[in-house]
Amino acid sequence: MPLPDRNRRFLLARVPEGMPRESDFLLQEEARPACPANGVLVRSIWISVDPYLRGRISGIRTYIDPIPAGSVMESAAVGQVVESQTPNIQAGDFVTGMWGWQDYGAVDAARVRVLDPAEAPIQTALGLLGGTGMTAYFGLTELCAPKQGETVLVSGAAGAVGSAVGQIAKILGCHVVGTTGTEAKSEYIKSLGFDGALNYRTDLPYRQSLSQLCPNGIDCYFDNVGGELTDAAMQMMNFRGRVAVCGQISQYNDRSLDVGRRPFTEILVKQLRVEGFIVTRWASRFAEGRRQISVWMKEGRLRCEETVYEGLENTPKAFIGLFRGENTGKALVHV
Ligand SMILES: NC(=O)c1ccc[n+]([C@@H]2O[C@H](COP(=O)([O-])OP(=O)(O)OC[C@H]3O[C@@H](n4cnc5c(N)ncnc54)[C@H](OP(=O)(O)O)[C@@H]3O)[C@@H](O)[C@H]2O)c1
Structure with a gap:
């Protein structure tokens, strides 16, 4: 079948105010791009939508x-190479890169990674074997460094990163909430x-619910959410506890001052270590992270649900869904 000669792509139409709307993004068509010298032309199969x-x-x-208004939305994606101008990548290969919310990526060879579809489903390169898994693995093991028997609290726990953090903490022998x-x-x-779950919409007051779920206090807090939940968790931290500040999604659509x-004082008297991170800090160790996570996946100890939106045209909807809690596990668009 001949390749479609048009490239549909989403541009940022305007900087959203508060909760993003579908009209903040513009679906536009252009001619299919040419394959760059020393690069590949890739047809998108999966696109990742992410809170960041x-x-x-x-x-x-x-x-x-x-990303300036009028530019293509950048994002991690997985696709199949339709043309290659580089000796190390062949047409037909599956690759991952950052070409964004569009049908085709015209990408420099150095900016894609070839995937082995026999090793794992290709879309896991956007989930457990991609930024999501790396965030969970390095954020937890490097910053929280949980020890066997300790209590780990994870916010945003049914999402892509949070569900991986909790499972890894269980593998490490922790009590996980x-x-x-x-x-x-x-x-x-x-x-x-x-071991336990708190529904932040109903299990109020948080301090009381957390006391029941974490009777020995909290040694490690992996925070994806922020806000009042985090205020309560900070009061429950144990002496020399560790807090990995991964995300603050409850604040992303709110420009008002977050007063909590x-x-x-908690950090001082309990001698806590509280550290924010961006996962690219460990980019030079991602191969090691992928190796460990694939072992756990093959052993059946680490899995991730996928919430799949069909069609490129639904990418803004999938993205907005992250802030409405529509996804369980990794939110993906199947192009
Ligand atoms: N630091 C880094 O390098 C790095 C890298 C990747 C991701 N992150 C961060 O990690 C967090 C999780 O990312 P992800 O990709 O795994 O997304 P995700 O958790 O799969 O999806 C977002 C989830 O956040 C929850 N949420 C949305 N609005 C909320 C609110 N106001 N209060 C509480 N929960 C809310 C929703 O679940 P509920 O139904 O439970 O509300 C939603 O499903 C995000 O904060 C993200 O920015 C950081």
Whole structure:
């Protein structure tokens, strides 16, 4: 079958105010791009939607420049090479890279990684074997460094990163509690082996619910969410506890000042270590992370649900769904 000669792509139409809307993104068509010299032309199969993109479309430089209005939405993707101008990659190979919300990626060979579909389903390169898995693995093992028997609390626990963090903490022999936004998600994380679950919409006050779920206090807190839940968790931390600040999704659509309980006395008297991170800090060790995670996947000790949106045209919907809690596990678009 001949290849479609048009490339559909999503541009950022405007910087969203508050919760993003589908109209903040513009679906546009152009001619299929040419294969670059020393690069590959890839047809997208899977596109990842991720909460960090909210920061990238805020018009503000964070740890990286914002995506300007009028530009293609950047994002991790997986696809099949349709043309190659580099000796190390052949047409037909499956690759992952950052070509974004579009049908085709015209990408420099150095900016893609070839996948082995016999090793794992190709879309896991966007989940457990991609940024999600690396975030969970390195954030937890390097910053929280949980010891056997310790209590680990994970917020956003039914999501892509959180569900992986909790399962890894179980593999390491910890008592693991997760927070989620629905009863179904709480049941889901328990089915993954979590010892307890807190539904942040109903299990109030948080301090009381956490005391029941974490009777020995909290040694490690892996925070994906922030806000009042985190205020409560900080009060429950044990002496020399560790907090890995991975995400603050409850704040991403809110430009107002986030005023909460100040945690510094807790940090001082309990001698806590609280550290934020961006996963690329460990980029030079990603091969090691992928090796360990694939062993655990093959042993059946680490798995990840996928919430799949069909069709490129549904990419903004999939992205917005992250802030409405529509996804369980990794949110993906199947192009
Ligand atoms: N530091 C890094 O390098 C790095 C890398 C990757 C991801 N992250 C961060 O890790 C976190 C999880 O990312 P992910 O890709 O795994 O996404 P995800 O958890 O799969 O999806 C987002 C989830 O967040 C929850 N959520 C949305 N709005 C919320 C709110 N106001 N309060 C509480 N929970 C809310 C929803 O679940 P509920 O139904 O439970 O509300 C939703 O399903 C995000 O904060 C992200 O920014 C950081």
